[in-house]
Amino acid sequence: MIRAVDIKKSFDDVEVLKGISTVFEKGKTNLIIGRSGAGKTVFLKLLVSLMSPTDGDIWYDDVNITTLNKRELIDLRKDIGMLFQGSALFDSMTVEENIRFPLDMFTKKTKKEKQDRVDEMIEVVNLEGSNNKYPGEISGGMQKRVGIARSIVLNPKYLFCDEPNSGLDPKTSLVIDELIQKITRENKITTIINTHDMNSVMEIGEKINLLHQGRLAWVGNKDEVLESDNELLQNFIFASPFLQRLRKRAMNNK
Amino acid sequence: MILSIFYHLGRFVNLFRLMISKPEKFSMYWKETTRQMNDIGVGSLIIVGLIALFIGAVAAMQFAYQLEGTFVPLYYTGYVVRDMTIIELAPTITCLVLAGKVGSNIAAEIGGMRQKEQIDALEIMGVNTAAYLIAPKLIAALFVVPLLVAISAFISIMGGYLAVVPTGMITESEYVLGLRTFFVPYNVFMMFVKGFVFAFMLSAIPAYQGYYVKGGSIELGKASTNAVVFSDVAILLSDYVIALMLT
Numbered sequence: 380m381i382r383a384v385d386i387k388k389s390f391d392d393v394e395v396l397k398g399i400s401t402v403f404e405k406g407k408t409n410l411i412i413g414r415s416g417a418g419k420t421v422f423l424k425l426l427v428s429l430m431s432p433t434d435g436d437i438w439y440d441d442v443n444i445t446t447l448n449k450r451e452l453i454d455l456r457k458d459i460g461m462l463f464q465g466s467a468l469f470d471s472m473t474v475e476e477n478i479r480f481p482l483d484m485f486t487k488k489t490k491k492e493k494q495d496r497v498d499e500m501i502e503v504v505n506l507e508g509s510n511n512k513y514p515g516e517i518s519g520g521m522q523k524r525v526g527i528a529r530s531i532v533l534n535p536k537y538l539f540c541d542e543p544n545s546g547l548d549p550k551t552s553l554v555i556d557e558l559i560q561k562i563t564r565e566n567k568i569t570t571i572i573n574t575h576d577m578n579s580v581m582e583i584g585e586k587i588n589l590l591h592q593g594r595l596a597w598v599g600n601k602d603e604v605l606e607s608d609n610e611l612l613q614n615f616i617f618a619s620p621f622l623q624r625l626r627k628r629a630m631n632n633k
Numbered sequence: 634m635i636l637s638i639f640y641h642l643g644r645f646v647n648l649f650r651l652m653i654s655k656p657e658k659f660s661m662y663w664k665e666t667t668r669q670m671n672d673i674g675v676g677s678l679i680i681v682g683l684i685a686l687f688i689g690a691v692a693a694m695q696f697a698y699q700l701e702g703t704f705v706p707l708y709y710t711g712y713v714v715r716d717m718t719i720i721e722l723a724p725t726i727t728c729l730v731l732a733g734k735v736g737s738n739i740a741a742e743i744g745g746m747r748q749k750e751q752i753d754a755l756e757i758m759g760v761n762t763a764a765y766l767i768a769p770k771l772i773a774a775l776f777v778v779p780l781l782v783a784i785s786a787f788i789s790i791m792g793g794y795l796a797v798v799p800t801g802m803i804t805e806s807e808y809v810l811g812l813r814t815f816f817v818p819y820n821v822f823m824m825f826v827k828g829f830v831f832a833f834m835l836s837a838i839p840a841y842q843g844y845y846v847k848g849g850s851i852e853l854g855k856a857s858t859n860a861v862v863f864s865d866v867a868i869l870l871s872d873y874v875i876a877l878m879l880t
Contacts, residue, residue, distance in 0.1 A: 427757055429753055429756065429757070453759045453761070454759070455759075456756070456757055456758065456759035457758075457759045459757055460757075461753075461754065461757045463750045463753065463754055464750070465749055465750055467749055467750040467751045467753065467754035468751075469751060470749075480758075481758050483658070483660075483661055484657050484658050484661050484758065484760060485657065485658070485758070485759065539757075
């Protein structure tokens with residue numbers, strides 16, 4: 380579980396986050412949604428300690444990470460996996476080498492143990508046959524899957540995904556979403572996803588946090604989205620006229 | 634302007650402070666260092682050799698031409714080519730070329746990793762990125778560049794020989810006599826000192842430029858250009874300081 384307590388973040392005179400408090404639950408896919416400029420990426424970077432908050436605390440279970448020194452942070456980060464928007468795979472390494480990198484860097488496993496773990500990960504993300512391909516030789520969706528495999532290869536307790544569906548077609552997005560949800564449930568990890576993909580919200584939004592202008596505007600789950608009368612939420616989720624018509628029809632059929 | 638210099642100097646020192654730490658895994662750092670040695674050393678051998686060959690050839694030819702009809706003995710050609718190469722041309726020209734080739738490559742590689750969030754990915758994994766990305770490049774350069782400088786000096790002297798002996802401008806014995814005359818071993822020491830110092834400049838400055846790059850491809854291009862320009866200026870300045878201190 381991760382708890383954010385009254386998180387504030389300013390850049391010079393601009394206050395980007397204005398006191399956000401929320402809980403990201405273990406074994407659930409926790410979503411951070413919001414319009415561009417709402418502060419999602421800054422919030423995610425604070426949560427993974429790539430930035431420090433101006434004020435407030437972030438608790439990883441019983442550990443307040445805002446008080447940790449660099450050494451302690453590095454130790455904590457071994458429990459964190461992160462999927463980046465652009466996958467952030469190492470271009471000079473093959474799929475297999477990318478997934479094996481954290482094992483090479485942080486474990487004392489034998490070569491065979493590492494290979495077994497890599498093969499297991501490749502099977503989990505369904506990338507058999509791509510072991511020796513370079514990131515430039517595979518599709519965006521496959522790159523995301525390699526990114527997921529690399530982020531969970533050390534069995535992290537916390538998984539962060541920054542826009543996992545960006546640049547992907549709806550079908551591939553669904554595959555990625557299902558994969559993240561499956562990993563979250565099977566490994567009982569705390570997963571936090573930063574997204575503006577409405578399909579993701581409605582498919583895997585077990586806990587949704589809507590940010591608006593640096594504040595938490597709504598918290599709920601995917602089932603509560605349709606029924607909520609929060610104007611900001613409705614304006615965000617059903618932004619297109621097509622979705623507005625669908626919602627109207629769904630409400631009329633109830 | 635002055636504030637900006639102090640800002641960058643402070644950040645540069647801080648980056649190197651971060652770099653000095655116990656490696657997460659020594660074998661991974663060693664693997665990366667050997668890869669960099671190969672990239673910097675083997676990858677630069679042809680260009681360094683080619684430039685050294687022509688510099689030596691032109692210097693020898695020009696000097697032999699200048700000596701024609703004078704009372705200065707022709708064997709001075711070998712002596713001048715040797716000392717000019719060892720003291721100045723081999724370390725300085727080689728490192729200026731390497732600042733362009735290796736320096737821009739280091740800045741672009743690290744800067745590209747920053748832009749593609751690969752550095753963030755390493756940080757999240759718990760890797761000390763300043764150490765993992767910069768230290769192997771720096772160590773490789775400090776080890777390989779002085780060797781390249783020595784190779785460059787040797788090829789340059791050979792280039793001088795090829796330019797003036799087979800063409801009949803001076804005889805082989807005159808050239809060799811020149812090479813063996815007034816030889817001061819201290820000059821070789823100075824050549825290695827320069828090679829070592831310049832190696833630091835041409836790897837550390839580009840690494841700094843790449844590590845802190847922000848923005849898109851234009852900023853990356855600027856960082857790469859700055860890496861080369863600042864490395865070149867630093868090499869020339871330190872060349873002057875070393876000459877003042879060691880001669």
